[in-house]
Amino acid sequence: MGLRSYIITRIILTIPTLLLLLTAVFLIMRVLPGDPVALHFEKKATPEAMEALRHILGMDKPLWQQYLDYIWGLVDIGYFMQHGYPNLGKSMQVTTEEVGGQIFSAFPATLELAIYSIIIASVMGVLLGVASSKAYNSVSDHLIRGFGIIAYAIPVFFLGIVLQLIFGVYLHWVPTGLRISPTVEPPATVTGLYTVDSLIEGNLFKFVESVKALLLPSLTLGIILSGVFVRLTRTNMLETLRLEYVTAARARGLKESTVTYRYALRNAFLPILTMMGLQFALLLGGAVLTETTFSWPGLGKYIVNRINFRDYTAIQGAIVMFGVFVTLVSLVVDILYAYLDPRIRL
């Protein structure tokens, strides 16, 4: 199979997965609680008020019709073109607000946090993992392995609070919370990523400010995730370093660093790449907690806020967005993988 037909097949296979996901979310959010509207009011409202909300939200229609409306809202290109976000229904809390709009304005914050965290996690994890495999069974190997295990067992919010306490409260090095200092005006929105937008604007001061705000949240999430990368890199490098082609490279008198990074790591990298794709789901879960810890105004903080208001349409919309995002990332990773490793396409 050529690369192009692989990509097409893979994209087509994404459709049933997405549909399954959307159906599951619908069932959990609309069918499982019985009546989301009654739950929202905690039975404190009059039946008329409940009926009115049900009508606004379209929840007075039969369930199958609600389901079709919900799926249609997501694929309605016309709506998307007009508003710039998909139709995810109205918020139960403030019925004049569209959930889609709220989610699309919160999403870039999560994306920015996710991108920098995964960079920190993979760079840190791969470097430590390589170091650990080179020093196999020595003290530093054990220390690095220990770090990998402990990083996995630390709740991300605990690390976040501790870092905030040390660097924010005691040392005053970085702000605690928000994407940019409240005294600085955010850069004009192009991508929604403050670090990118401030550069587009050519404003170095805003760039530094947004990096400062990003530092602790992305470091927190990055450290927690790096544990998995340390372990995976170590195992793969240990296997690769014993292969004959590596010995051959050494025998030819190549520098040890060239052998390690240009020869061995290159081959050990494929499983690590797959792991990055899988970690993205974990990363987004971690992002919910990290955002809550740092008052980072992303999708995770949005969900947690909406849970307090029992705003089920908003929760449903946010979860759908998370799901679509994860599905797309795994699609990209799979395609990248097929590009790098032709055997996959067979």
Add this chain to the structure above:
Amino acid sequence: MSSNEAKRSILARLIPGLTSLAKWRSSEWMVIIGIVIVLVLIVMTAIAPLIAPHDPNKSRVGPLSSPPSSQFPMGTTALGQDMLSRVLFGGSTMLQVSALSVLICFLIGVPIGLFSSYVGGNLDKAVSLIIDAVYAFPGLVIAIAIAAVLGPGVINMALSIAVVYIPSYFRIVRSQVLSIKELTYVEAARSIGARWHTILIRYIFPNVIPSIITVATVNFADAVLTAAGLTFIGLGVPVDIPDWGYDLSKGRELLSSGGWWVITFPGVMIILLALGFTFIGEGLSELLNPKLER
């Protein structure tokens, strides 16, 4: 070394006296240390009512938000509750939730995995597709959604966490069964006319157990962290039950005033519990999969 032999050798080594301590490998030490940590925490939580100096929920037993002192070794909360008592009591929800969720995963994930992969064909394909979709989704986000819908409580939390980890059990059981069912002894059993459920339960299942144990211990650590995450964001337990995750979220509110003790003590307890289970899981998986060991 077959998994059965591995199992036997672990049992032999878990019983003191059979081998001398000096001969233990690092993975065996990890299992032992993990078990000790977990047991200590379980016992601590169980006897908390006997050893706690104060009622963990009673406010104003001391000054408000005071740092550790000789009278309150772990300080007090913003409401003047004794932190030490809260730490002693606070593991109960997490332990119950993780144990219950592992049990639910085991009771649902394993039978589905066994049956689906043994039968094979379209049924297996369909089940795998559904399970893989759940597997690919951010676990904590699913757990949050389900917990938000079900409301607080130990059983609800356990259910929402179980949904996230059932796929892990299914996948490991399935991958094992797919290779085991082609082995000669299974074919032999089939040829002497053993019924399918006999083959599945008596012949295949025992060989899958070691991998399930490994998944379950890893699952325990994950469940602890997920449960902590749920209570941290305010989903999970009612306010009158002391909980490490809940206390951490309260500690976050004290952050700007530098109240480190409300954060550190419950946080370290969560880490210890998760670390204990991780040690057991890591050690066991190295012992049961000799290939990974070098």
